[in-house]
Amino acid sequence: MQGTGKNKSISDMKAIEIVKLARHTKRPTTLDYINNMVEDFLELHGDRRFADDPAIVGGIGFFNNIPITIIGHQKGRNVKENVRRNFGMSNPEGYRKALRLMEEAERFGRPIFNLIDTPGAYPGIGAEERGQAEAIAYNLYKMSALEVPIISVITGEGGSGGALALGVADRVYMLSNAIYSVISPEGCASILWRDASKSAEAAEALKLTSRDLLHFGIIDGIIDEPGNGAHEDKETMSKNLKEALKNSLAELLELSIPVLLKQRYEKYRKMGIYSES
Amino acid sequence: MSQLFPKCSRCQTTHFIAFLKHANYVCSKCGFHLRLDAPTRIKMICDKKTFSQFDTHMKSIDPLDFPKYKQKNLESVEKTNQAEAILTGLCKIKGFSTTFGVMDPRFMMASMGSVVGEKITRMLEYSCNHDLPAIIIVSSGGARMQEGIFSLMQMAKTSAAIKRLNHKQLPLFTVLADPTTGGVTASFAMLGNVILAENDALIGFAGPRVIEQTIGQSLPQGFQKSEFLEEHGMLDMLVERKQLRNTLGTLLKLHSKRAYPRNFSQKGEDG
Numbered sequence A: 001m002q003g004t005g006k007n008k009s010i011s012d013m014k015a016i017e018i019v020k021l022a023r024h025t026k027r028p029t030t031l032d033y034i035n036n037m038v039e040d041f042l043e044l045h046g047d048r049r050f051a052d053d054p055a056i057v058g059g060i061g062f063f064n065n066i067p068i069t070i071i072g073h074q075k076g077r078n079v080k081e082n083v084r085r086n087f088g089m090s091n092p093e094g095y096r097k098a099l100r101l102m103e104e105a106e107r108f109g110r111p112i113f114n115l116i117d118t119p120g121a122y123p124g125i126g127a128e129e130r131g132q133a134e135a136i137a138y139n140l141y142k143m144s145a146l147e148v149p150i151i152s153v154i155t156g157e158g159g160s161g162g163a164l165a166l167g168v169a170d171r172v173y174m175l176s177n178a179i180y181s182v183i184s185p186e187g188c189a190s191i192l193w194r195d196a197s198k199s200a201e202a203a204e205a206l207k208l209t210s211r212d213l214l215h216f217g218i219i220d221g222i223i224d225e226p227g228n229g230a231h232e233d234k235e236t237m238s239k240n241l242k243e244a245l246k247n248s249l250a251e252l253l254e255l256s257i258p259v260l261l262k263q264r265y266e267k268y269r270k271m272g273i274y275s276e277s
Numbered sequence B: 001m002s003q004l005f006p007k008c009s010r011c012q013t014t015h016f017i018a019f020l021k022h023a024n025y026v027c028s029k030c031g032f033h034l035r036l037d038a039p040t041r042i043k044m045i046c047d048k049k050t051f052s053q054f055d056t057h058m059k060s061i062d063p064l065d066f067p068k069y070k071q072k073n074l075e076s077v078e079k080t081n082q083a084e085a086i087l088t089g090l091c092k093i094k095g096f097s098t099t100f101g102v103m104d105p106r107f108m109m110a111s112m113g114s115v116v117g118e119k120i121t122r123m124l125e126y127s128c129n130h131d132l133p134a135i136i137i138v139s140s141g142g143a144r145m146q147e148g149i150f151s152l153m154q155m156a157k158t159s160a161a162i163k164r165l166n167h168k169q170l171p172l173f174t175v176l177a178d179p180t181t182g183g184v185t186a187s188f189a190m191l192g193n194v195i196l197a198e199n200d201a202l203i204g205f206a207g208p209r210v211i212e213q214t215i216g217q218s219l220p221q222g223f224q225k226s227e228f229l230e231e232h233g234m235l236d237m238l239v240e241r242k243q244l245r246n247t248l249g250t251l252l253k254l255h256s257k258r259a260y261p262r263n264f265s266q267k268g269e270d271g
Helices: A015-022 A030-037 A079-084 A092-107 A125-129 A132-143 A160-164 A185-192 A196-206 A210-215 A234-253 A257-269 B017-022 B038-045 B069-080 B114-129 B145-167 B208-215 B226-231 B241-254
Strands: A039-043 A056-063 A066-073 A112-118 A150-159 A171-175 A179-181 A221-223 B086-093 B096-103 B134-140 B172-180 B194-197
Touching: A015 A179, A015 A185, A015 A196, A030 A056, A030 A066, A030 A112, A030 A234, A056 A092, A056 A234, A066 A092, A092 A112, A092 A132, A112 A160, A125 B208, A132 A160, A132 B145, A150 A160, A150 A234, A160 B145, A171 A210, A171 A234, A179 A210, A179 B145, A185 A196, A185 B145, A196 B145, A210 A221, A221 A234, A257 B145, B038 B086, B038 B096, B038 B241, B069 B145, B086 B114, B086 B241, B096 B114, B096 B241, B114 B134, B114 B145, B145 B172, B172 B241, B194 B226, B194 B241
Parallel strands: A066 A112, A112 A150, A150 A171, A150 A179, A171 A221, B096 B134, B134 B172, B172 B194
Antiparallel strands: A039 A056, A056 A066, B086 B096
């Protein structure tokens, strides 16, 4: 799954160039991947509490003849759709829909795939009124112990808590030009230097590329992108993603549920670097 | 509070420290609950001399080699005489034993990096292993940007530890004080089995300025204040600071007895 070195290696690129690729408007979206990887897909809607959030899509289908639940942030493929999808920035009902679908997956023994591509959770008045923080927190809480395998892949932007709300998993992968960060480079630059235009420096400082995160042990692998990026060839990208998911799922299906849950807890338990001397 | 004449951070009224202390650091002019450091909180809430600290020497290192982080952290250590932004330990409140964590906003606005996440997780695991409830006084700006992805992962780590605590049918009580925002709200703060809040505290996910910039209009009066959250069903109750110790004591007492023994059902979890 590791970079083959055929393309411009991400090690030669500046972080901000990778940020641009991760945000490329022609990048394949969750629904593109679903179309290319999943059979008999049925999209399911709504959180049963308030609304259906178009910024997150999800449903059930067959992946290699195995019934699965697949969920992901959905950016628009044109301006009009992007407005409707809120650029992949979910409101609380999006995270609650995702959790509802994941709990259904648990009930019926379906493994879960989560595809992450969001600038972050939506910062709006309604989002706060309806408990954006609670929705994210509750997903982290429940996902830590869901009794089916969960595989999350950051396919584009892994924007902070809004990404993590779909990111607590047994295996986490990133596409080679994806990013995953606690804050956007622009947000970081405006706090650190009071100047959002210094986002290139901030992107570098945040260490948000797939290579950085693999090095830190935060992710389990990098999935190769074709050519100069996933936007150049959606089919090959989908094939690479499907292959990675297939191998990863086969590995996880070997584990008993108690072992799976123990390993999931341990995975996050050991994240963090500190000194005790 | 080290100054002799501190100012209310909301209405700017100057107070004499002795009077302010007597008023539990609540502004007599506007009622604002001033931010408190961790040692003051411990004195106000825990039974006398019962707090014993865990992980006293756990310190942050600088995993990303982030600009100015080492220096900022060191300044906070010197200012607070504490190793990090949270104190955790074991204490009694009104005679009931509990683990107790209290964040200190003087220390880099008590943002959560690896140390804060690890100390909270260890405290929750201690509760799990010793059949104790847990209490966290929250006051934090959110995840600590300077530790990048490691900070984000503390949200998952602490939330998973709360799941385990609840699975053992043990409670977490959180008290949200000014400010409670970002990745801290979106993890352990909102996962209390009972969530209390101090009056007029800023509580939310996104910062008010970020929201204003995003939606391009100014925010309604009282938006993201504790009263607003209570009205929207996001927390259990507002507690005046002078009542906090009593309320926590009552909560511990109410959770110290059960009509049924723990794990009486196979399901034995939160649903």
